[in-house]
Amino acid sequence: MNTYFLNIKNLFIFFVILMILFNFYLSNYYLVFRIILKVIISFFLFYWLKISSLGKKIIFFFIKSKLEVFKIIWPSINDAYKNVIIVCFSSLLISFIVWIIDKIIWYFIHFIY
Numbered sequence: 001m002n003t004y005f006l007n008i009k010n011l012f013i014f015f016v017i018l019m020i021l022f023n024f025y026l027s028n029y030y031l032v033f034r035i036i037l038k039v040i041i042s043f044f045l046f047y048w049l050k051i052s053s054l055g056k057k058i059i060f061f062f063i064k065s066k067l068e069v070f071k072i073i074w075p076s077i078n079d080a081y082k083n084v085i086i087v088c089f090s091s092l093l094i095s096f097i098v099w100i101i102d103k104i105i106w107y108f109i110h111f112i113y
Contacts, residue, residue: 012048012055015041 019041049055075083 012045012052015044015048 019038049059
């Protein structure tokens, strides 16, 4: 690795940590001030993505991910409704079974003590 890459990587990490710290320590300041600082930091992060080889790999990864989303065969609305009904019914059934088991254990414990 060359020193240029390490400096860019350290700069990226510095800006990410800086943005996280702004969320915590500058929460009492005006919203406009926080937004301006976040825009400036975001500008430097996007600039880092543009100029570094790692940043180009990250951008390429997100482009490929977006293309993969278009390849997904999404279920029809009727299939989605059926799946929602099945999940809701299963959740109710399992919660009822757990409730019955809980009551049985509760009565058993109170019978012993």
